[in-house]
Amino acid sequence: MTRARVLILNNAVGPLDYRVPHGMSVEPGSIVVAPLGPRQLVGVVWEADRMPSRDEVGDNRLRNLLQVHDAPPLGDPLRRLIEWTANYYLAPPAAVLRMALPSSSALDGGRTITEYRLTGQRPERLTAQREQALERLHDRQGLIRELATAADVTDAVIRGLVKVGAIEPVEVDIDTPYPPPDPTYGAPDLSAVQASVSETLVEAVRDRAFQPFLLDGVTGSGKTEVYFEAVAEAIRQGRQTLVLLPEIALTEPFLKRFTQRFGHAPIAWHSGLRQSQRRRAWRAISSGEGLVTVGARSALFLPYRNLGLIVVDEAHETSFKQEDGVHYHARDVAVMRGSFERCPVILASATPAIETRQQVELGRYRELRLPARFGNAIMPEIAAIDLIQDPPERGHWLAPALVNATEETLARGEQVLLFLNRRGYAPLTLCRHCGHRFQCPNCTAWLVEHRLIRRLACHHCGHVMPPPAACPECSEEDSLVACGPGVERIADEVKTLFPDARTAIVTSDTIWSPAKAAEFVGRMEAGEIDIVVGTQLITKGYHFPNLTLVGVVDADLGLEGGDLRAAERTFQQVMQVAGRAGRGEKPGHVLIQTHSPGSPVMEALISGDAESFYAAETEARRSAGAPPFGRYAGIIISSEDQKLAQDTAARIGRTAPRVEGMAVFGPAPAPLAMLRGRHRFRLLVHARRALDVQDVIRDWLGALEWSPKVRVSVDVDPYSFL
CATH class of the missing domain: 3.40.1440.60 (PriA, 3(prime) DNA-binding domain)
Known part of the structure; x- marks a missing residue:
């Protein structure tokens, strides 16, 4: 060339x-x-x-x-x-x-890095901090910052130990090969149903052809063990496997399970890696040497040399949809990558999305079912607590029935999970004197009180401020009051009700890295935690045999707003968190606090009749022409100048093409009318399934020009309507 x-x-x-x-x-x-x-x-x-x-x-x-x-x-x-x-x-x-x-350093030649490890020498001058570092580091090796974090000491303590010879520098090739996983190590004892399903997946890997599967199994049915057999076959063939997980916090528990099965950990890919780790992973993947990669959605676009299998675990999870930058859905793009790579794709879920179920109905995906839990474990009993008939005491959020069940569970030496999908202490803080509400200065959103860090925080832009001593509106002191519960407030109530119980709060504020997740799992497995209070972060992927009671504090929370998937999301979320109960020999129980026990979602959860619920939801979507039977695309116009954004949105709306089978709604202020200091307006395009709506939007917007101060983005197949 x-x-x-x-x-x-x-x-x-x-x-x-x-x-x-x-x-x-x-x-x-x-x-x-x-x-x-x-x-x-x-x-x-x-x-x-x-x-x-x-x-x-x-x-x-x-x-x-x-x-x-x-x-x-x-x-x-x-x-x-x-x-x-x-x-x-x-x-x-x-x-x-x-x-x-994603890593510019990965494109350069070989490199080394200096790491540090213990020498075995004990210094003459041994402070308490140094003693702690020597006790906690053992055979750990890493950068000074990493060792300091692991030992919970300052960098200066580690540097001091280097100076006195207790810790030595080691030159490390940062492209050290990853040890290959062993497909024969720790082979599981599968049930007859599991063995049959796994053999089908193994055959698909051997065939080296594109075939999408829905692995539909109830929580605790052993989906991971089943698709691990397909991973083992890909390893035997020397081909690469990609496993996508929806949350970074799930990575560490998964790596542990993988290591137990294959003898060595896979390559991990997520935002928590340092630059040298990303470089090493990228080069191993691009060369074909790295046989198994486990990661967040961004791992989907890595340059695999010889991809033989793709697994999307918890495939129903909405966090697979990227909301910034390129608005792609990793589940759907994974299927397309499997098509281009000519390899099987496994979508594993206990609560498959309606879009995935429809693909099965059309014959495009093959469904494989695991209808029962593995071994002696059985599905938990689910019951509703009607908050109108059995309300909590004034100033409390846990109904008496849930409090009693928690007390009985703790008396048996078993663990409890209380689920509320709301971070912080309270979603709204106001002045009881004048009614002033604390709103984010950059977004049309209330500031959420976080008492653990003594801050008011915006969950959209990250703005934080300390709670003021007096109301900024009326200057009244000690007048601020928290409205509504978050997980921190539930944890406070738990401490009051059960002062001897050991409690842990599990949210993205407390579990922000795989290491933090591993620490939490270790404490749960060691029985050091009695009650977990958590958000959706705790609903999936965790296996705690001694956790037998799950309480859903506010099951109606996800039904608020105008989201077309609200009922489906609520059903999936509650079913997933319910699946944490009774995964071992001991039976599990789930109590759902709701103001609407007779709603279709709650009736389906209590009866366990998922098929009827999905049939009704699917028919409602079909009647409305909503996905997967129709198509949506959001057009979001934003600018720091409100009038400029509004005028641009109006002009885009006026020039909307008239196309048969397509309607354009708006423009209107977005529900989050201001986000990160930018005023936002939305248009919603609704089209029939067969219409190539991308070409229409491309020609429509391509013929227009707008100020460089205005940002116009398109979200095809939106999951967020904010």
Whole structure:
């Protein structure tokens, strides 16, 4: 090639042509450095016929490529996936490409890093802090900051131990190969049903063909053990596996289970990795040496060399939908990657989404069922507490029936989980004197009180402030009152009711890393926690055999608002949290506090009649032309200038095309009318399923121009309507 089309990592610039200098060799997928004005940017060589350039430039005007990185080219399946994702979700191709090249350091040659470890020597001068560090570090090796965190001491303590020879530096190759997992290590004893399902999945891996599966199994049925057999087959073939998890907090417990089955941990990929760890993982994956990767949704776009299996665990989870940047849904993109890679895709869930069920109904996905829990474990009994008939005491949030059940459970030496999907202490703080409500200055959202950190916080933009001593409106002191419960308030009530019980709060505020999740799991398994008070973070993936009672504090919370999936989400969430109870030999019980025990969602949860609930929900969606029977796309206009945003939204609304089978609603102020200091307006496009709504929106918006101070984004298949 003497001329190359390059997709560079700049969203504002399309693909550009460059001259390939004499002596340089490139091919489609090569990762290169290209000049753009005075800058040097990373890009990828692309097929010219698949990525049209805005302007054709003569050979004499081309600039030379500067460098080809020493990294494997991005494969054809990944390039096709990038094109599909950009086209379907109406995103700049460069923005999608950036997810495949997240670590610039990974593109450079070999590197080393200095880590530290204990030498076994004890210094003459031994302070309490140094003693603590030596006791806690054992055979741990890492950076000074990591060792200090692990030992719960300052960096200075670790540096002091280095100076006196108790800790020594070690030069480490940061691209050290990962030990390969062993498919024969720790093979499980499967039930007849599990063995039958796993054999079907193993055969699909052997066939090396695209086949999407829905692995539909009740909580505790052993879905992970079953798809691990398919992972083992991929390992035997020397092919790579990707397992997607919805939450970073689930990574550490999963790594432990994986290690028990395969002898070594897989490659982990999530936002908590340091740069050198991301580099090592990326290079192992791109070379094909890393056989199993477990990660969050961003792991989907990594450059796997030889992908043989994709697993999406907890596939119903809405957190697989990316809400910033490229608005993709990892579940759906995973299926497309499997199609391009010609490998099977397993969607594992105890409560599959209606969209996934419809694909099964159409014959596009094959359903495999695990209808019962593994071994002697049985599904928990579920009952409702009518908060109108059996209300909590004044100033309390736990009904007497739930309090009594908790007391009985603790008396048996068993563990309790209280679930409320609301972080903080209280969702609203106001002045009892003048009624002033504390609102975020950057968003149209109330500030949430967090008493553990003594802050009022916005859960949308991250703004925090200390609670003032006096009301800013009327200057009355000691007049602020918390309204409504969050998990911290429930935990306070638990401490009052059960002062001897050991309580843990599990939210994204307390479990913000895989290490924190591992610490929590260890304490639960060791019996050091009696009562867990948690949000949706605790609803999935955890297995605690001694946890026998689950109390849902406010089951109606998820039904608020105008979300078309509200009933389905509530059903999934409560079923998932109910699934934490009775996973061992001891029977489990679930109590659901609700003001509407006769609603279809609550009746389905109590009776266990999921099929009737899903049938009714599916029919309601069909009648409304809602997904999966129709299509939605949100168009969000935002600007720091309210009038500019409003005028632009109005102009986009006025120019909406008239297309048969498509309706445009709005513009209207978004429910979150201001977010992170930007005023927001929304339009909602509703179209029949067969309509290529992306082409319509692309032509519609492509014909318009707006101020650079205005941001217009499109969310195809939206999950959030805020």
